[in-house]
Each structure stands twice: as structure tokens, then as C-alpha cells.
Amino acid sequence: MAAGPGSGSGGAPSEAEAAHLCRSLEVGTVMTLFYSKKSQRPERKTFQVKLETRQVTWSRGSEKTEGAVDIREIKEIRPGKNSRDFDRYQEDPCFRPDQSHCFVVLYGTEFRLKTLSLQATSEEEVNMWIKGLNWLVADTLRAATPLQIERWLRKQFYSLDRNREDRISAKDLKNMLSQVNYRVPNMRFLRERLTDVEQRNGDITYGQFAQLYRSLMFSAQKMMDVPFLERGGERSEHFRVSLLEFQKFLLEYQRELWAADTLQVQEFMFNFLRDPLREIDEPYFSLDEFLTFLFSKENSIWNSQLDMVCPENMNNPLSHYWISSSHNTYLTGDQFSSESSLEAYARCLRMGCRCIEREYRCHHRGAGLALPSFISTQRELPAAPSLVAVSCPDGSPRAHFPPWVSFSGLLGRARRHAGHLPRAHLNHQDQVL
DSSP: OOOOTOOOSSSSSSSHHHHHHHHHHOOEEEEEESSSSTTSSSSSEEEEETTTTTEEEEESSSOOOOEEEGGGGEEEEEEOOOOOHHHTTTTTTOOOOOOOOOOOEEEEEESSOEEEEEEEEEEHHHHHHHHHHHHHHHHHHHOOOHHHHHHHHHHHHHHHOOOSSSSSSHHHHHHHHHHOOOOOOOOOHHHHGGGGGOOOEEEEEEHHHHHHHHHHHHHHHTTSSSSTTSSSSSSSSOEEEEEHHHHHHHHHOOOOOOGSSSSHHHHHHHHOOOOGGGSSOOEEEEHHHHHHHHSGOOOOOOGGGGSSSOOGGGSSOGTTOBOOOBBBBBBOOOOOTTOOOSHHHHHHHTTOOOOEEEEEEETTTTEEEEETOOOOOOOOOOOHHEEEHHHHTTTSSSSSSSEEEEEEOHHHHHHHTTTTTTTEEEEEEEEEE
């Protein structure tokens, strides 16, 4: 069964077990990496977790890092040889790893995910990585915004500090800012802003880099019509937003009814800061922290109570609650030369889509061929049973609500394949099968 982020085998680890897993993954292990291109033969590399930046990195021994995956981008971790990367070496006697020694990390920010196909030295090592990564994914995603910014800043700084000297040049900083869409007209512009961090010449440490980031963010936002900003106009390290001032802002400016409870506001500030040294009777925000809060996920206008759909209140058509997949879902690229894959269907179902479309035709062997209409590619899709296996490995839907599968074309074959979809609502041209 595929392991989704946050759902490690045997349940969530205890705090002590999670700490032990993190230490083990930080030390790292040597594993074999299988590439997506057959021209690249599998290679043994050292894989480690960088906790400061929340990344999985790999390298050859003590050499420089060759690649990295952001843990926050990991969408799924699958035990076994569940990727095409392993299939490319089936006929090579040198690379026939044991199923129990393999796992696959699916990651990325686009719909079509990338894969990291790995072979460990033992089943215990596989379980350690799967359980540890599942915990890290969940912990990384629920981290407060200031901590996420801290990790992002460290990742950017370390990517520039290629020689591991804990310092970067002003030229490197200028190039980095342009990559994150901050326009730096010339080096003089940057040096003037480095005055605040007392580093107009020479290299820049991480502390100065982080302070410069806060200064630039303040300069971009200080003209907003927001309380507390009109007091001075210039950024001050000594300026504070007290508990009562923050509560007043939530009640009067944002109409947050829950903020009437002072203890609730205090707890909110503790959770946002996540700093044991700041857990005092009268917590406060610095001006930088207050601005960070304004643009944070914690200050979203979305009502989180609507994240869950209540079956008793579902009085509208299903299309009001879930989208349907397109008949082009199975394609991984263009309609002429791309490979067909069940991964797209599986990803749709796991993301909450409840209706997928399938069309059946015949080919010369007489077997059912599932192809959407008006598609030029000649690559075949496996039949419905395979779709169920990859999207619902345990034989049942992964959501509280069953999927709808719309069949068209060869009705007889569609009916036979429908038998592999227990508890699913199946329709054919508006008729329930």
C-alpha cells in the first residue's frame, strides 16, 4: 500500500522516536539511485536529511551536494519498486533489487510529479526512511510561517555558500535577489541597504543576510495603511506590538470574534512564534513579526471549518463539491508522443476528484483499449482493474465518498471492467450500470 505523507507504518512516531529518526536521517545512509533515463546507470550515493533547510540531499561521499529535494514538496512515499525507473533495468542482471529494499519518493510542485527511486541495503533501512520522511513532511507543512521563512532563508544562503565558509559575497546576493524577483539596479543600491547590517564591504554572514531580508520586506510594506506603521515610519528594533494592541487590531480591524478571549490571543501568539523564550505572560510581536503575520497562512481569510464536507449538508449536485477529471487525464504530455500513465488518474482521485472519464475501443487483439475521444497518441492505457490497483491499493476508495467512473464506447467491456470497481457509482450515458 502506498504511504502518503504523514501516514507512516505503525502510526505516528512518539516524540522520542521522531527525534531518533531525524538524527539517523541526518547522519544519512548509502543507497542506489535509479534514474529516469536508461542512458544513466544506477549509482550509489550518500543520502541525508538537512534539518535546517528541510531537504533530502545526495552526494558522492564527502563531495559537494549533487541534488536536493524540498521535503515540503514531497507528495507521496511508496514502498517497493513502484516506478518506471526500476522497469528500465529489468533485463540487466546487475540491477535486480529486492522489492522490500526499494522505495519511491514522489515530489514536485506541478501536477506531473518527479520520482526519486531508491534501493536501500535492508528492509529496516527502507522502513526508517519511509517513517522518518512521513513524519518530516507532516511536521514541515504544519510549521508556523516564521519558521518556514527561516528555513527558506537558510536554504537560499547555503545554496550561495558553495564553499561552506558561512559567508557569501555581495555579488552572489545580488544574483540571488534577481532570481526571487527583487530588482537590484546596481551594486551601489545593494551596498546602501547593507549599511543597516554594518557590512558595506566584504562578505555577508547568515545573520546579516537574514537581517537584510527583514529590512527589504519592511521597506516594501511600510506604506500600507495598517496600525502601528504610522507611529514612526522607519523600522525600529525596539518597536513592539503588545498582546492587548494585537488583540485590539484583531477585533477592530479584522473583525475576528474569537479574539475577544485574551487567553486565546495569547495562545495564538505563542503558536505563531514557536519560541520557548517568548512564552511569557505578556507576549509581543516585533514590527517585522507583525508584518509577517499579516501575509501569513495563519491570517488567511478562508474559514477552515469549510475544509471538511459534511454529508448531511450536501444538498447540491456533486459538481458543486468536487471537480471531474478530463478525458485527457491519462496523458503525461502532448497528445501525439507522450506516454500513457495511470499515475494521473490516481493523483486526481487522491487529490479529491470523484469522477473520472473512460472510453473503450477495440484493437486487433480484441482486448479492451481505454482511450479518450479524439486522441492521436497510439499508446495504450491499462484497463480499469489496474486503475483501481494504483489509486486504491487496498481495494477501497481512499476518501469517504466513492468515485464515479463514466464509461462510453464498448458497453459490454465496460460492464466487465465495472465489476472491478466495488462500491463505486458507475454510469454510462446518464444510466447507472
